[in-house]
Amino acid sequence: MNNKIIVALDYEKEAQALALVDQIDPSLCCLKVGKEMFTTLGTEFIKCLHQRQFDVFLDLKFHDIPNTVARAVRSAADLGVWMVDLHASGGLAMMEQAKQILQPYGKDAPLLIGVTVLTSMEDLDLLQIGINASPMEQVIRLAHLTQRAGLDGVVCSPQEVEILRNHCGKDFKLVTPGIRPVGSDLGDQRRVMTPPAAIQAGADYLVIGRPITQADNPAQVLRAINQSIAELK
Numbered sequence: 001m002n003n004k005i006i007v008a009l010d011y012e013k014e015a016q017a018l019a020l021v022d023q024i025d026p027s028l029c030c031l032k033v034g035k036e037m038f039t040t041l042g043t044e045f046i047k048c049l050h051q052r053q054f055d056v057f058l059d060l061k062f063h064d065i066p067n068t069v070a071r072a073v074r075s076a077a078d079l080g081v082w083m084v085d086l087h088a089s090g091g092l093a094m095m096e097q098a099k100q101i102l103q104p105y106g107k108d109a110p111l112l113i114g115v116t117v118l119t120s121m122e123d124l125d126l127l128q129i130g131i132n133a134s135p136m137e138q139v140i141r142l143a144h145l146t147q148r149a150g151l152d153g154v155v156c157s158p159q160e161v162e163i164l165r166n167h168c169g170k171d172f173k174l175v176t177p178g179i180r181p182v183g184s185d186l187g188d189q190r191r192v193m194t195p196p197a198a199i200q201a202g203a204d205y206l207v208i209g210r211p212i213t214q215a216d217n218p219a220q221v222l223r224a225i226n227q228s229i230a231e232l233k
């Protein structure tokens with residue numbers, strides 16, 4: 001898996017998503033299907049992307065009792081997705097059970113990733129939900145818990161990557177949304193970095209949505225971002 005870019009296909013309609021997908025090559029990026037498109041289109045859409053040879057990150061951020069989450073993760077594995085995620089704040093038992101259910105899949109199991117603190121959140125947002133810690137402190141705490149449960153990595157903001165790399169080692173996957181090329185709109189993202197800066201900090205994968213999907217020429221923007229990363233030493 002050499003692709004560093006995961007394009008977040010956050011579109012209302014299948015035709016909009018396929019208009020982009022059909023212009024690009026699977027060597028350029030992986031694709032993320034999230035709550036909007038999965039709720040509208042379901043598993044058929046995942047199969048349609050697999051037919052086009054793309055690796056798919058099923059981003060449904062499971063968060064429930066251990067039994068329910070583990071069974072949902074097994075369904076994702078049966079779909080053949082490359083990566084699936086759950087909220088690390090669901091706790092150790094939930095994450096351990098989800099990891100456990102993937103054992104029979106061996107090396108065909110999807111990467112199982114824990115979401116730490118959403119990239120849209122800052123100190124005050126955490127305080128409002130009763131967490132009296134900075135995003136950095138909370139991300140580190142949840143990353144340790146995720147690693148203890150045996151998961152493959154975490155979703156965090158690019159701003160936490162450098163420190164997490166030291167805490168969690170080189171093999172722990174760091175997946176970072178909150179990516180904004182210079183000059184692009186922040187939208188609801190708060191803890192952000194540019195694509196080259198996130199890669200230089202040590203991110204394994206960059207999740208990028210609107211800067212690509214809302215562009216006049218999404219395929220061209222994707223190629224430009226890949227180029228900006230390829231130029232890094």
Ligand SMILES: O=C(O)c1cc(=O)[nH]c(=O)n1[C@@H]1O[C@H](COP(=O)(O)O)[C@@H](O)[C@H]1O
Pocket residue numbers: 008010034059061085115117118119120155156177178179187189207208209210211
């Ligand atoms: O798990 C995610 O992918 C995710 C976690 C997070 O903390 N922040 C975050 O933005 N995301 C997702 O990453 C994508 C970012 O999209 P843009 O803000 O449009 O680049 C969206 O599909 C979000 O659902």
